[in-house]
Amino acid sequence: MTKVLTIAMPKGRIFEEAADLLRKAGYQLPPEFDENRKLIIDVEEEGLRFILAKPMDVPTYVEHGVADLGIAGKDVMLEEERDVYELLDLKISACYLAVAGMPETKMSDVAPRVATKYPNVAAAYFREQGEQVEIIKLNGSIELAPMIGLSDRIVDIVSTGRTLKENGLVEYERIVDVTSRLIVNPVSYRMNDDRISELVSRLSKVVAEG
Ligand code: PRP
Numbered sequence: 001m002t003k004v005l006t007i008a009m010p011k012g013r014i015f016e017e018a019a020d021l022l023r024k025a026g027y028q029l030p031p032e033f034d035e036n037r038k039l040i041i042d043v044e045e046e047g048l049r050f051i052l053a054k055p056m057d058v059p060t061y062v063e064h065g066v067a068d069l070g071i072a073g074k075d076v077m078l079e080e081e082r083d084v085y086e087l088l089d090l091k092i093s094a095c096y097l098a099v100a101g102m103p104e105t106k107m108s109d110v111a112p113r114v115a116t117k118y119p120n121v122a123a124a125y126f127r128e129q130g131e132q133v134e135i136i137k138l139n140g141s142i143e144l145a146p147m148i149g150l151s152d153r154i155v156d157i158v159s160t161g162r163t164l165k166e167n168g169l170v171e172y173e174r175i176v177d178v179t180s181r182l183i184v185n186p187v188s189y190r191m192n193d194d195r196i197s198e199l200v201s202r203l204s205k206v207v208a209e210g
Pocket residue numbers: 139140141142143156157158159160161162163164
């Protein structure tokens with residue numbers, strides 16, 4: 001009896017692309033996989049269990065070993081710095097992290113404020129630039145912050161660029177490109193090397209085919 005592998009999947013916008021990739025790699029996921037509200041989905045025929053997590057929490061489940069594997073954005077990996085291995089760039093959900101703000105505005109000279117869901121990434125970025133900023137952590141709708149005077153700048157994900165545009169914001173600097181990664185718990189990797197290597201090889205082929 002082979003061990004069931006547990007995969008932490010991010011709920012939300014990455015989920016669909018990740019499920020599509022797994023299906024293309026030949027894993028038989030039932031149609032209700034995409035539809036129901038269950039947080040744990042067993043696919044017994046494949047020896048897989050999926051847990052559906054908030055994207056920012058995926059590396060936490062994997063680090064603690066309650067999931068063997070996970071799918072996490074590079075943005076989340078950079079922010080969380082968890083003790084996990086990155087196995088494969090899945091090249092899905094491509095976007096980037098950028099500094100944005102109201103057009104033609106300068107950062108205030110005294111303690112400029114930066115609103116973000118990524119306080120660690122933002123702090124590291126401005127430190128590297130030699131700029132001292134005050135980070136304001138928000139959990140969503142980050143673009144609101146400069147519009148209502150909460151911050152001078154934001155650090156946030158840009159995907160299509162529509163949210164910035166429709167709210168009259170402009171991009172100032174691009175920080176880093178982001179795609180989703182397959183991650184693994186280091187101990188699980190050693191213990192389930194065969195099955196995990198097979199998963200990686202099947203997914204790599206799909207990724208390479210584009
Ligand atoms: C993300 C991100 C931006 C938006 C960018 O927000 O924080 O707001 O998507 O996408 P776009 O460039 O295609 O407009 P998300 O929808 O995940 O919600 P959030 O406000 O909760 O962060």
